[in-house]
Amino acid sequence: MAARARSGDGEAFRRLVEPYRRELQVHCYRILGSVQDAEDLLQETLLAAWRGIGGYEERASVRTWLYRIATNRCLNALRAGARRPHDHAVHRAEVPLPEPSRRRAEPSWLEPYPDVLLDEVADHVPGPEARYEARESVSLAFLAALQQLPPRQRAVLVLRDVLGFRAAEVADFLGTTGNAVTSALKRARGALAHELPGPDRESAPLPGSPRERRIVDDFVRAFEAGDVDAIVTLLTDDAWLTMPPLPLEYQGPEAIRRFLSTVALRDGIRYVLLPTRANGQPAFGVYVRDPRTPILHAHGVLVLTLTGDRITALTRFHDNALLTNFGLPRSLRPDRPRTGRAEGEK
Template sequence: MRGIPPSGDLLALARSGDGEAFRGLVEPYRRELQVHCYRILGSVQDAEDLLQETLLAAWRGIDGYEERASLRTWLYRIATNRCLNALRAGARRPPEHADYRPEVPLPEPSHRRAEPSWLEPYPDALLDEIADLAPGPEARYETRESVSLAFLAALQELPPRQRAVLVLRDVLGFRAAEVARVLDTTENAVTSALKRARGALARELPGSGREGAPLPDSPRERRIVADFLRAFEAGDVDAVVALLTDDARLSMPPLPLEYRGTDTVRHFLATVALRPGRRHVLVPTRANGQPAFGAYQRDPRTPILHAHGVIVLTLAGDRIAAVTRFLDNSLLAAFGLPRTLRAGFEEGR
């Protein structure tokens, strides 16, 4: 996935102001650039905003493209630096539920981050639109791992420049010299930043000894997903907990709270998420290469089911290693899901 040299005719037309020719040049890279911005920023909407800024800057600066690098590398240079500028400027949008007020008091978490989590889920349907998912020859991470929630949550803990270097080198497989050109720095600086980023990422990621997740849409994955859906919709705390690994984690971005271990997660489910009188309907989808659900809460007074965030499961072997519940209902639109459903919807699944 090293980038295709631009057609001389298209490039000449784009430089003459032909918008259709410019779109023909950049369209093959649009979705992968959005995913790149998402990895660095952690937000789908922010990634789309920065993608649009990148394409506008490329359109305005197409005369400055000197063809010393591939068009793809040139676009990544613009996108990466736009993302870093946005992070430096603190121009992140506060999530809709940054000031989330729970209906009941939340139990004391077993772990509390210093800052809210900016991470949002990324729909698999958008990943499917990337023409070529194969990373470069120097990449250390498979594409599936590099979009997983665990990897991206760890990535968000890195300083922005280290984050960009690690993504360009270890996820996309750019050579050190290419990354140095993208970031307008030296190869030695890239190598130093990469070493620090790798060390920090290794400390943040969950234990590497855990058995890998089943393949997407495999019989094993479908069974785990069906068991979770059935138990969660029934409000059966014991059945949900029986599906978890011993060190399972439950989190609710953007809240900086995390519940670790089956006893702590059980207490949270029993007193908050699945407390008596609260029932849900889950609509299966996929996010970050992982099973996910649009969550809806039943209203006993009406036949309407109200949106209650997006749930993403991280699987390990035959168990669930993490349950991540994103509280922002506006995220449902990215998955093609509505804000409300009518009761009885689940009967037609």
Template sequence: MRGNPPEASPARGRRPAGELAALARAGDGAAFQELVEPYRHELQVHCYRMLGSVQDAEDLLQETLLAAWRGIGGYQERASVRTWLYRIATNRCLNALRAGARRPPEQAAYRAEVPLPEPSHRRAEPSWLEPYPDVLLDEIADREPGPEARYEARESVSLAFLAALQHLPPRQRAVLVLRDVLGLRAPEVADILDTTENAVTGALKRARRALAGEPPGPGREGAPLPNSALERRIVNDFIRAFEAGDVEAMVSLLTDDALLTMPPLPLEYQGLDAVGNFLATVALREGVRHVLIPTRANGQPAFGCYLRDPHTPFLRAHGVLVLTLAGGRIAAITRFVDNSLMRTFGFPRSLHA
């Protein structure tokens, strides 16, 4: 059995896939690295779509590459390298989902600093969805020409789409992603999942029907273009209101049906009254002040959130916020309460005030 693949040699002109595959089958680790490297980032995003977690996606990516290295001797080039790798990655993700190898239940036991108001809706179980840094998406979108590719890369990992995916059974989720997101043909998907084309077609119909029946999440129709003047204005207004603890100004930025969620907590606050009450009694209550550091996640404006401590000169990490915009307003605020996500976005656990 093969061990870990050797480190790649320095970058050079890319050789034909057939030549690299033959060398890799003969045990050339550098050739294997050159063979699979172009697909590394898109495979990680694929695992993220399947699992909803950045860390789980990275773990499954490493499992996929190790399995590919160990199984390269059996790769006979009947499928493209990309399809072969997607077969391994997809089945690893399905195995993880079936085994329940996700976040342990105790991570849902978030300890609120004050009692939380009664939510508008309470989901049946925690949401393990995590935000995905845009800087990682850039590495994929930059390989494809034109603004359409960049837009599609972001839309296919939008929080609303990812949240809807999490409600699908694993196999339907895989079929929908492979067919509708990646654009693979039914025979390719059937080969990846070791099933028939009829089974793929049936699973795709059921997945599309299930998504159509999902309550509509915060829409992004008419959302400002990323980094446009309108988006920057909304983001700056949000930062000013949030850091000042100005609940009235915050509410004025929201759509009438705005949604506030806090994954993994299964709580949803919807509408101006519910969100405004949450902000006034919890997030922006008297004596609580924050500092927001802008970033981007899932193609959307996001922030590393820090809490001011009146007793020390330090700001302490207080989760990641992601905004969903619709028109010139904020349709959703998603606060991810797991502070370990700060590291994913390159933020420290504390800052000097």
């Protein structure tokens, strides 16, 4: 197949790279944090691979060759500052926001990734040196922590600890030495240790399990009713509320209660939540009720992170453009069936 592709056979090239298309997009997403940027860089990767197929000598697998191209394309984009936030992605609060528990130095341009796309990733077993399970490595907590790392450290950690490539392979990808890779990985792991809780793989309910459905149903009832007290009872003591790209973060039931009562659910504002899934977690398209019309208007995407029988993080994305990634509409009629593409369709 590779020989035919090198001879200029476009169909042979397509068949050669197609099995890796979705996992390469997820790889770019981990490094860049944006679904659209990841798709753009995937297309650049495949174009570069097609142009360079004549030089592919099969000394590495096709998968390894493609990961090398994709990684360097992502790093080039980050170095060039090619990623620019869209104006509509910047949320402007309608009322003053309460003082946060923490302010990040920079905005986070992290976006949610639809589970329906994750389901299309081929089941490649990570290398023996991988430290993170597939589910952990696409969680919002992991992705948010990754975005705090310098680009090169970010790439090294993903290649080594998520995908399990050997240090020598990563050094070859990046045109550096094994010692440099080891040093970058050590710094990246140290930084992530300050951002991420320790591994707790057994405490989160399994996706679609009765326990997860019970927590999610309780949250939906409370949120749609505007019942701040009921929402707060579902939170862990160290729960976080974040709103990328805003650098403001609220921790703990009382801080979150204050935000909900004075901002999100103030003055009788009511919402409808349309279920979907993002980053392996329960998520919703959010729609606000307008007392002047029966039409409900889009109000972004909300993702829950669960631990045990409680919610440990609420991540609210205000950019309505994200809804299209989940097959969700920009407006909603009250009689619409309450399901989204990413939850019930493939």
